[in-house]
Amino acid sequence: MKSEDQQARRAGELLPQPDVAEIDLVKVMHALGDSTRMHLFRTFAETGLQCDCSSERLGLSHLHKSTVSHHLRILRESGLTSTWAVGRNRYVELRRDDLESRFPGLVEVLLSSGTA
Amino acid sequence: MKSEDQQARRAGELLPQPDVAEIDLVKVMHALGDSTRMHLFRTFAETGLQCDCSSERLGLSHLHKSTVSHHLRILRESGLTSTWAVGRNRYVELRRDDLESRFPGLVEVLLSSGTA
DNA sequence: GATACAGTTTGAGGTGCGTCAAACAATAGA
């Protein structure tokens, strides 16, 4: 994670998300049971932190921006991601540590599974 | 697995299921993104092999038998389970080895995650 | 202040899902 991103994140506002203890495995499975959201999950896992959540930037240029916003919300509400509002942008991050403490090994297993 | 169960399984007919290489992670996630099917997943993981798939036997006495049949079909078609038809009964088994070779560690991670 | 921009919210349309009930197929047992 780049340091300017970290600063921007601290300056932003954290959007509502479930506490670690409240993250539900079935909800997480449901969130990942959609190819678009699985793509976003892998993208955030790779990039670490992401600003400018435009459809093009996220590799979803075939989807309307409101649709992308919808999927990002589901990811956040399931507990998979954190989102900070900074100005007009959104910073989205995978909740790696939280997920690791709640479901040890899950993220690693999902990422190392072939994308096919 | 009890030996009489093994014999019954061999005598039965294997219902259609995807090949190992065709098991799709998103479809698996979707199958587990339902509390009833997550319950069945854990049940089959514990019991190893299960005959008499009645609602009561599976801890789903609140659901109609056709609904249970529906969920078992989705689990099978996603690649999570194998089902053998033996007489009037169905033997359902978690495809542990197949899942392990396709998504190493996934089953273990899911089972060790708290049921909450 | 006026304009442009990033993202959200709302409403609508189409589709799929979970559930039940009834009909059906196939087997076991009398």
Next chain:
DNA sequence: TCTATTGTTTGACGCACCTCAAACTGTATC
């Protein structure tokens, strides 16, 4: 053969979901 049993299939209903379009909120820039 007749009946009971086990599980599947079909159709229906209500609900949730995915998608887009339009309106909206809030921010940055001129």
